Amino acid sequence: MMLSYIFVIAITAEAMSGALAAGRRNMDLFGVAFVAFLTALGGGTVRDMLLGNYPVTWTQHPLYIYLTIGAGMFTVVIAKYMRRLNRLFLLVDSMGLVAFTIIGCNIAIKLDYHLTVVLMAGMTTGIFGGILRDIMCNRTPQVLRHELYASVSFMVAILYLGLIYLQVNENINLLISFVFGLTLRLSALKWKWSLPVFSYSPGRWND
Numbered sequence: 001m002m003l004s005y006i007f008v009i010a011i012t013a014e015a016m017s018g019a020l021a022a023g024r025r026n027m028d029l030f031g032v033a034f035v036a037f038l039t040a041l042g043g044g045t046v047r048d049m050l051l052g053n054y055p056v057t058w059t060q061h062p063l064y065i066y067l068t069i070g071a072g073m074f075t076v077v078i079a080k081y082m083r084r085l086n087r088l089f090l091l092v093d094s095m096g097l098v099a100f101t102i103i104g105c106n107i108a109i110k111l112d113y114h115l116t117v118v119l120m121a122g123m124t125t126g127i128f129g130g131i132l133r134d135i136m137c138n139r140t141p142q143v144l145r146h147e148l149y150a151s152v153s154f155m156v157a158i159l160y161l162g163l164i165y166l167q168v169n170e171n172i173n174l175l176i177s178f179v180f181g182l183t184l185r186l187s188a189l190k191w192k193w194s195l196p197v198f199s200y201s202p203g204r205w206n207d
Contacts, residue, residue, distance in 0.1 A: 003174060007103060008067070010096030014129050015040040015068040017093060019075035020082065021137045029076070035136050036072025037065065043128035047104050047121050051111055090189060098181035101126035101153045102160055102174065109164075119157050126153035148188035151195060156181035 018039025022032040041058045048056045058064045075082075082089065104125025108118040127143045127150050134141040143149040156177055163173040187193065 003099060003103065006095060006099040006178075009092055010099045011040040011064060011068055012071045013089065013092035013096045015071035016075045016089065017130070018133045019072035020079065021133050022072075023076070023079060025137045029073070032076060033069045033072050035133055036075070037068045038136060039129045039133040040064075040068040040071070041129065042132040043100055043125045043130075044104070046128045046132075047107065047125045050124065051108060051113065051117075051121060053107060053111060091186070094182055094185040094189075095178075097126050097149065097153060097185060098156050098178050100129075101156045101181070102177060105157055105160055115161065118161060119154075122157035122160070123150065123153045126150075126156075145197070148184065148193050148195070152181055152185045152188065155184065 015036040018036040019032050021039070022035040025031075027035065041064060044057050048054065101122040103122075105118050105122035107125075108121035113121065130143040130149075131141045134143075159180055160173060160177040163176060168176075
């Protein structure tokens with residue numbers, strides 16, 4: 001039940017993230033609404049399509065559509081105040097990353113997929129909405145090049161599945177995995193933790 005509440009908070013935060021990105025590209029209100037929807041529900045949609053989990057989750061819950069589009073439109077109204085809310089927004093976005101990752105793993109487990117597929121399903125749910133958002137806004141996906149983000153999703157999935165293997169109580173597992181992921185993501189934001197960057201320039205290598 002707790003994860004369901006976090007999921008609602010998460011899709012709301014991701015929708016707002018998409019709306020802000022669309023605003024930076026000067027999109028009209030339809031564009032803002034579409035990018036908000038895609039950012040919030042895109043990861044789960046891609047996961048369901050890859051796993052053959054039909055019907056796609058949001059098609060059975062129209063409330064999710066209203067919620068994400070409404071969050072996008074609300075962001076248009078309060079955008080000028082977003083700097084003041086930035087820390088809160090980053091916290092909620094980080095909660096969304098962790099929640100989506102765990103939810104993705106859960107769904108793949110219920111469908112009886114191999115462990116590796118479960119891991120990838122969790123990561124896909126966690127990060128793919130942000131990737132789709134950045135593609136729609138014509139920029140390199142931020143989740144793959146800034147402070148630890150995709151890596152956090154990966155480590156949360158590994159921990160969550162490891163605790164399942166050790167037969168840790170489900171609620172305790174959820175609490176440990178969630179706190180770990182949230183702490184890691186917020187620490188990465190505070191101290192600018194990131195993975196080494198691969199920078200390739202053909203001209204430089206030919207010198």
